[in-house]
Amino acid sequence: MILDTPPLDPTRSEGRRLLQDELSKPRYAVEPSLWDRFREWLLGLLDTSGPGLPSWVFVVVVLVALALIALVVVVLLRPEARARRSATDRGVLDERGVDATAYRLRASNAARQGDWDTVVLDGYRAIVAASVERTVLDDLPGRTAHEASLELSKAFPDETGGVRAAADRFDAVRYGHDRAAESDGRAVLDLDERLGRARPRLTPIGTQR
Template identity: 30%
Template sequence: MGDASVISEIPLIPDGEQAREWAVRELADPVYQAAQPTWFDRAAQAGRDALASLFSPDVAPEWAAVLALVAAILAIAVIVIAILVWGLPCRTSSRSHRSGELFGDIDYRTAEGLRAAADAARRRGDWDTAIVLRFRAAARGLDERELVDLAPGTTSRQFAVRADALLVPGSAEVRRAALVFDDIRYLQRPGTEAGYGLVAAADSALARVVPAASAEPAGVSAP
């Protein structure tokens, strides 16, 4: 009986004052605050409402121009705010999604990164690695400058033919470097200091190429 009497004293339905207190406590929960729309959400909704109102049959003709102007101002304001918050969109190009493939291998390093790695290999006497990386640096450098387009599957010989065309007429400097690269990469012949010097000279010559302003990138496609 004692337990029953205690339970009967607990109010199952709160009075008005207590109900308001419970509601205030509940709405103070951070979860509800996070769910509230932000100022940006409200501004965007206002812009959408103003734009939708232009097509309402209840709008008088004399107010249509005013609402159109307000909608345009709101749209411009939203764009300006978006630029201030997130910045200008980055300009993309056809080269922005490179596969990273360089003569059968995937390597996402820049030309400068490849040259630095090649120089480190040169200093420790690893001529095989130094030659391979320096030749790839030459190819990546022209691709970055959009002088030669390295399509997936491009061979070293195809690249060399296009690259030599950028040098003095009749030059075969890059084709000779490609032979050194192929000897190491595919024929497993040991690299030499002289071979590295030949490849490095070709890379340096290509780095000095100044293209004509109207020149289109030379396309290189797989056979």
């Protein structure tokens, strides 16, 4: 009787064949990862014994790739790029739970320290927050400084010039990285006081566009 089993002491060629047969079974099939493929590609570039590219070409490709990556990182980290992303993602009142009184306090503290950039930013935020609290403006998330100035100009037509100038300085300091002068900060603080005393020309909420 002939048994269909492998020999107990196979020769070298028989052992190789048996190993190949065993490894060819589906359970041993492993799909190479992306990293493995990338590594094989790099090794192929470095292999100058065959028809592959010379090693100096690989070096040039790597240097160019590193230069491009560095350029992308520098561009993304530039203040202007960060400012553009912030300008599209965040409005004037981007801090939830901060009211007009808190913004005014921050602006006043900044004025005592001579930090006129913060005075312009928090002073204008105080103007917008106070207008929301007085229902002059509706509580609209993501409202920009320019949008707020258009609505405030309708509610306080006598202060149109000051409101729009304050909005322009807010955008210039926050997104354009301009430095505010003392006169800019004082103008925003004075505008906040005048608007607080003024009687707004109210229009029904929902029609302020």
